[in-house]
Amino acid sequence: MRTHNELAVGLAQHNIHDTLGWFQLDRRDFLKIFSGGLLVCLTGASAWPQESGRSFDDHELPKDISAWLHIAADGCVTVYTGKVEVGQNIRTSLAQLVAEELMVPFDAITMVMGDTDLTPWDMGTFGSRSTPTMGPQLRTIATAARQTLIETAARRWNVPPATPRAADGKVINPRKSQSLSYGDLTRGEKLVKTVSNEVRLTPAKDWKIAGTSIPKADGRDFVTGKHQYPSDITRPGMMFGKVLRPQGFNATLVSLDISEAEKMPGVKVVRESDFIGVVAADAWTAERALVAFQAKWNVPAQLSNKELFDSFKQNPETDRDESGPEHVTGSVTQAMAAAPVKLEQQYTVQYIAHAPLEPRAAVAEWVGDKLTVWTGTQRPFGVRDELAEAFRVPTTKVRVIQPDMGSGYGGKHTGEAAVEAARLAKAAGKPVKVVWTREEEFTWAYFRPAGWIEIKSGAQRDGTVIAWEHHNYNSGPAAITTPYNVANQIIQFHPTKSPLRQGSYRGLAATANHFARESHMDELAHAVEMDPLEFRLKNLSDPRLCAVFQAAAEKFGWGRLRSTPERGFGIAGGTDKGGYVVTCIELEIDATSKKVRIRRVVEAWESGAIVNPDGLRNQITGAIVQAIGGALFEAIQFADGRILNPHFAQYRVPRFSDTPQIDVVLIDRKDLPSAGAGETGIVGLAPAVGNAIFAATGTRVRNMPMAPLNAVPGEQASPFQS
Amino acid sequence: MGDLVLNINGANLHVNAPTGESLLSVLRNRLNLTGTKYGCGEGQCGACTVLLDGRAVRSCLTPASVAADAKITTIEGLEQKGTLSPVQQAFLDEGAFQCGYCTSGMVISATSLLRTTPNPAEEEIVRHMNGNICRCGTYPRILDAVKRASQMIAKGGSR
Ligand code: FES
Ligand code: FES
Numbered sequence: 001m002r003t004h005n006e007l008a009v010g011l012a013q014h015n016i017h018d019t020l021g022w023f024q025l026d027r028r029d030f031l032k033i034f035s036g037g038l039l040v041c042l043t044g045a046s047a048w049p050q051e052s053g054r055s056f057d058d059h060e061l062p063k064d065i066s067a068w069l070h071i072a073a074d075g076c077v078t079v080y081t082g083k084v085e086v087g088q089n090i091r092t093s094l095a096q097l098v099a100e101e102l103m104v105p106f107d108a109i110t111m112v113m114g115d116t117d118l119t120p121w122d123m124g125t126f127g128s129r130s131t132p133t134m135g136p137q138l139r140t141i142a143t144a145a146r147q148t149l150i151e152t153a154a155r156r157w158n159v160p161p162a163t164p165r166a167a168d169g170k171v172i173n174p175r176k177s178q179s180l181s182y183g184d185l186t187r188g189e190k191l192v193k194t195v196s197n198e199v200r201l202t203p204a205k206d207w208k209i210a211g212t213s214i215p216k217a218d219g220r221d222f223v224t225g226k227h228q229y230p231s232d233i234t235r236p237g238m239m240f241g242k243v244l245r246p247q248g249f250n251a252t253l254v255s256l257d258i259s260e261a262e263k264m265p266g267v268k269v270v271r272e273s274d275f276i277g278v279v280a281a282d283a284w285t286a287e288r289a290l291v292a293f294q295a296k297w298n299v300p301a302q303l304s305n306k307e308l309f310d311s312f313k314q315n316p317e318t319d320r321d322e323s324g325p326e327h328v329t330g331s332v333t334q335a336m337a338a339a340p341v342k343l344e345q346q347y348t349v350q351y352i353a354h355a356p357l358e359p360r361a362a363v364a365e366w367v368g369d370k371l372t373v374w375t376g377t378q379r380p381f382g383v384r385d386e387l388a389e390a391f392r393v394p395t396t397k398v399r400v401i402q403p404d405m406g407s408g409y410g411g412k413h414t415g416e417a418a419v420e421a422a423r424l425a426k427a428a429g430k431p432v433k434v435v436w437t438r439e440e441e442f443t444w445a446y447f448r449p450a451g452w453i454e455i456k457s458g459a460q461r462d463g464t465v466i467a468w469e470h471h472n473y474n475s476g477p478a479a480i481t482t483p484y485n486v487a488n489q490i491i492q493f494h495p496t497k498s499p500l501r502q503g504s505y506r507g508l509a510a511t512a513n514h515f516a517r518e519s520h521m522d523e524l525a526h527a528v529e530m531d532p533l534e535f536r537l538k539n540l541s542d543p544r545l546c547a548v549f550q551a552a553a554e555k556f557g558w559g560r561l562r563s564t565p566e567r568g569f570g571i572a573g574g575t576d577k578g579g580y581v582v583t584c585i586e587l588e589i590d591a592t593s594k595k596v597r598i599r600r601v602v603e604a605w606e607s608g609a610i611v612n613p614d615g616l617r618n619q620i621t622g623a624i625v626q627a628i629g630g631a632l633f634e635a636i637q638f639a640d641g642r643i644l645n646p647h648f649a650q651y652r653v654p655r656f657s658d659t660p661q662i663d664v665v666l667i668d669r670k671d672l673p674s675a676g677a678g679e680t681g682i683v684g685l686a687p688a689v690g691n692a693i694f695a696a697t698g699t700r701v702r703n704m705p706m707a708p709l710n711a712v713p714g715e716q717a718s719p720f721q722s
Numbered sequence: 723m724g725d726l727v728l729n730i731n732g733a734n735l736h737v738n739a740p741t742g743e744s745l746l747s748v749l750r751n752r753l754n755l756t757g758t759k760y761g762c763g764e765g766q767c768g769a770c771t772v773l774l775d776g777r778a779v780r781s782c783l784t785p786a787s788v789a790a791d792a793k794i795t796t797i798e799g800l801e802q803k804g805t806l807s808p809v810q811q812a813f814l815d816e817g818a819f820q821c822g823y824c825t826s827g828m829v830i831s832a833t834s835l836l837r838t839t840p841n842p843a844e845e846e847i848v849r850h851m852n853g854n855i856c857r858c859g860t861y862p863r864i865l866d867a868v869k870r871a872s873q874m875i876a877k878g879g880s881r
Contacts, residue, residue: 089820223814282752
């Protein structure tokens with residue numbers, strides 16, 4: 001399988017995209033680009049469910065074509081999709097689905113992904129949408145391609161179209177033991193097929209390539225260092241750029257002396273109103289020149305961690321709040337009045353950083369008025385639009401290429417480095433690379449929102465929950481509704497003004513809302529003196545979630561285990577974005593140091609038919625490990641417009657020594673459509689840890705992180721260490 | 723500016739770099755050996771790990787001039803005549819990566835560990851590798867890969 005990068009560069013060398021503006025063309029002209037073969041396009045995307053997410057201009061749906069697939073005369077299959085690979089293994093699993101429907105070996109497929117000149121428009125890679133939406137789209141075009149090839153063969157052999165069948169990259173005529181490879185069938189042809197209707201897809205129970213653990217595409221390139229990440233791209237004559245950062249958020253420049261920097265050999269200072277940067281022939285000199293700037297800033301007094309949660313409640317984003325509660329049933333007031341068991345609690349989550357190991361990076365190159373940028377982003381088309389707007393050029397003049405990157409976890413939706421590199425490249429008249437430092441990534445990217453959550457509940461003595469009121473301030477509405485059966489509910493998300501720039505994160509607010517809900521359910525279970533699992537199952541009827549609870553509990557040995565002051569067991573679960581998750585935790589707490597050590601995690605997971613079991617297991621394990629950070633120790637500390645812990649030495653992330661024994665139990669529902677699995681695996685751990693801490697010590701921690709490195713100001717100090 | 727001769731992956735390479743420039747910067751930005759990664763520049767993540775005379779060092783904190791007397795091995799230098807080193811092969815076999823950005827540093831760190839401790843206990847692996855961050859959280863697989871590499875070496879694989 002050729003990498004995206006090689007292919008993209010190859011096509012660029014042939015100057016294909018320069019001579020033909022893809023989206024301006026009539027679809028029939030696509031074939032000129034491929035000099036023949038079979039091209040299958042998916043149109044009329046309204047047949048497909050919309051991508052979820054907040055508003056993205058008028059691009060709610062792909063306007064015209066959402067994906068295409070080409071079969072060349074040599075039998076090579078190339079699939080074009082705007083989705084991107086960020087470590088979630090979608091390059092491999094989408095190729096598996098195509099190979100399955102097209103009936104070709106996996107290796108015959110090349111995926112071209114996230115290149116705005118070569119792939120159809122796509123909103124972005126987030127929200128666990130690639131598997132449930134792009135998966136069926138690609139399966140549809142692959143199936144249509146297969147049918148077209150069969151029809152072509154039938155015409156050649158002069159047999160009814162129902163006679164031939166496809167297998168292993170060939171069409172076979174069983175009556176005469178004739179066969180033609182796909183390449184033979186497309187050679188000399190100029191076939192374009194557009195599909196818009198749903199076609200009959202191969203059911204998961206009959207899958208032979210999909211549903212298996214095919215290793216990561218191009219895996220070898222990752223152990224040899226050959227794979228080129230965005231920060232590894234070089235261009236002829238390329239220079240290196242750095243950008244001057246203010247001393248704090250909302251700062252204004254008081255004075256700037258660039259004379260020392262300008263004296264350095266080969267250094268060019270670029271100043272365009274607020275934007276101040278520097279380029280040099282080598283990265284080291286560019287860094288020195290930046291340090292040589294003498295800048296004075298005025299940083300206004302600003303909110304700190306200490307005042308954060310008060311500010312959330314006092315600063316609603318009024319226009320959004322008017323939309324009212326997400327969900328209301330029955331009467332919470334009446335039910336609360338009648339409930340013999342009542343609880344009211346508050347929960348908090350802090351801002352945390354994605355800290356992808358590869359920070360933001362971009363290489364920008366102008367050729368005339370055409371801009372090409374290689375950058376790491378989950379939204380290449382969004383970044384293309386950002387660039388077009390920044391430089392007031394039409395989007396057709398901007399090409400964004402996304403080499404498979406050093407991950408994002410929801411943190412790379414934006415194109416800061418791309419715009420910076422393009423600005424510097426324009427001023428320098430040369431290609432320019434910009435790679436953010438770790439400190440820049442920790443400070444000038446965006447954060448997972450902090451949140452304040454209030455839950456009020458009422459239950460009968462037999463454990464039936466009858467009232468549930470859940471308010472989330474700022475962190476978000478994802479998974480805010482309860483999966484439990486409660487007759488009387490008010491559930492509301494309150495958007496508020498955030499002192500820090502905030503955005504997407506793996507699982508979004510599903511982590512915060514699950515932490516609050518599943519901690520609270522545990523508190524209720526203890527209040528009615530029921531086993532936490534039994535209590536949950538009593539209030540649950542969703543069969544998928546029940547099955548996942550049972551699978552996790554069984555593997556874990558729940559019910560046979562009794563917590564002691566130094567060893568706690570906890571359980572929590574839920575569902576979001578089509579994934580069902582239950583997490584069981586065993587942890588140790590040192591009696592004197594109060595150090596919490598997670599020893600064992602069992603997580604059961606179900607998201608419909610599994611496309612790649614090994615890839616899925618890897619994702620779920622990764623989500624569990626990442627969740628440990630947010631649960632126990634990750635928190636952004638900030639004061640007066642400055643991030644106080646913008647280094648790995650101060651902002652602790654999970655390491656080998658934090659990693660428990662992890663058992664992932666996968667439930668393969670071949671009868672159900674496949675949902676995405678990159679995110680929701682993260683949501684169960686934090687509440688399960690909190691519940692295990694309570695089971696051991698009788699102390700309930702309602703603030704995430706539960707055992708921070710340094711106490712977060714404004715929050716009740718946790719008695720626990722990590 | 724100073725003229726340096728660096729012995730990298732068995733070849734003597736001449737570079738002209740200012741005194742004090744880090745080995746990482748020289749490798750990536752002057753020699754285009756981009757397999758070695760930048761993750762923090764502060765010695766905290768291990769993405770930049772290379773071998774100096776077989777010992778793992780953080781190239782972001784090592785001035786290139788200091789490395790001039792040593793044999794430098796980067797991730798690009800582990801494969802021999804198209805054959806992956808046992809550690810590389812073990813990472814591939816275990817699928818011990820997601821985005822793979824930490825992999826170069828992990829492979830190099832594990833290589834140095836197995837050189838001195840061919841059959842490490844799990845705690846030894848954790849202690850040795852704890853300076854390497856995998857933000858994708860593939861630690862359990864990396865542990866398995868290091869154990870597998872150890873077995874491969876015991877069965878006669880090189881290094
Ligand atoms: S880049 Fe050297 S340790 Fe992180
Ligand atoms: S695989 Fe992504 S950082 Fe380790």
